[in-house]
Amino acid sequence: MSNSSAAHEVQLTESPNLAREFARAAFTSGSRPGAMGTVPDTVLKLATTIDREQLFGYQKLCGFTPADLLPPTFPHLLGFPLQAKLMAAPGFPLPMAGLVHLRNEMVQHVELFAQDNPVVTVFAENLAPHPKGVTVDLVTRVEVDSTLAWESRSTYLRRGPAAESAAAEDEVPGVPEGLPVAKWRLPADLGRKYAAVSGDVNPIHLHPWGARMFGFKRAIAHGMWTYARTLSALGPRVLGPGESVVWFRKPVSLPSTVTLVRRPDGEDGIVAALVSSGADPKPHLITRWQRG
Incomplete structure (x- = not known):
């Protein structure tokens, strides 16, 4: 940098x-x-x-x-x-x-x-x-x-x-193919819970009325929570020296269900994506992590 x-x-x-x-x-x-x-x-x-x-x-x-x-x-x-x-x-x-x-x-x-x-x-x-x-x-x-x-x-x-x-x-990596490795049901109050531990009280994450001021029908999850939750699911290796990049693609409305998919380790590290659940899943984020 x-x-x-x-x-x-x-x-x-x-x-x-x-x-x-x-x-x-x-x-x-x-x-x-x-x-x-x-x-x-x-x-x-x-x-x-x-x-x-x-x-x-x-x-x-x-x-x-x-x-x-x-x-x-x-x-x-x-x-x-x-x-x-x-x-x-x-x-x-x-x-x-x-x-x-x-x-x-x-x-x-x-x-x-x-x-x-x-x-x-x-x-x-x-x-x-x-x-x-x-x-x-x-x-x-x-x-x-x-x-x-x-x-x-x-x-x-x-x-x-x-x-x-x-x-x-x-150029953003594509969503990995294959079976999901995790599925999470995100509650309506997740934004308030994350605000309590992070201090990030942006109203778009706290209540539907705050989100509607910025064009969202419902409160949306903090992007840095979705990033952290995705990395934590990759295991303890991410706690050591390493590099990661995340591309935020689509906000996660609350409440909702999201699915984690990942590609096996490769020469360029691990690629994972958090996608919406349903017949036509859309990526919320795509991340790549590499050991430092």
Whole structure:
């Protein structure tokens, strides 16, 4: 992952309150310059600690065995409040409300544990035209004892007209064929349960009325929950150093039933997909994991 050229570093003393940042983003959404703007030259940094109660609750909800070893997706919870603070700031070009989490790339360099004292850094880059609008990347890095332990790149889409200069979309692996390896019934309150362990109180995940404000008939599951639940089903190997990419294809309405399919291990690692149940299944996400 590339380095940021940003020069304005802000050292935070506490993790931003997500509810407050969502409200601030909604209040300033009408003043955003959009695709004609530029990403801020701000780097947010926070020295933090791991809350074991939060960690164990997250592990149980996402299908991991509760332990001091962090799941590969857990560091996202440390960085997302910083992402939200950056996107809610008036100078951020795209309104946070309505952004679609399109893709996520994670690299686990070394194992992380509950007793670690991570330093989290977040910055934005790559405001770019897309066939479906415009995208921006939020980069998160986690260091322990000045050593890079984990990093991710979250790509968010603002829907709109495509620019002539828009690059082609990623080549996404196909849905693996074969019998399903798991089927999960997702309850209507899953979004509220995940919000309780993650702090992500985006209204589209909590209640149907909140989802309807953004064009959804029902609340939808957090994409990072579906990602974490899929990785946890791949077994303990994902807890070690490795790389994974997820493409979010279709929101998961709540309640619903979803099916996990996967391809046997290959030279390019494991490919798995979470698909809708029924006669004509559609992919909700496709992910590829490789050992580091």
